[in-house]
Amino acid sequence: MLSQDKINRINELSKKSKTIGLSIEEAKEQTKLRKEYLESFRSSMRNTIENVKVLDPQGNDVTPQKVKEAKNKKYLN
Incomplete structure (x- = not known):
């Protein structure tokens, strides 16, 4: 899971990009943080799906x- 500090930073950069724009360094940081967030989300979702057991009404x-x-x-791995 991504730390709350990193999530807050993603949100800060997003708000700033919508208002005054980002510097090149901030845009790179935003891209890096978003990539890290997506990797964390996908890993969590994959783990959830792999642990699901679906039962019919019977x-x-x-x-x-x-x-x-x-x-x-x-x-097995």
Whole structure:
């Protein structure tokens, strides 16, 4: 998870870019922070999806095969 300081900085840079604009250094920092945020988000989402088990109303496991394979691959590595 991304630290709250970094999230706050992303928001500051976003507001500044909409009002007065960013310097070249700030634009590079914004790009770097956004990339880091997206990597963190994707990792978290992937982890959530890999730990999901889908059940139908009768209680049968209907988890998609792709999710099962990803989970098995994760635990084998």
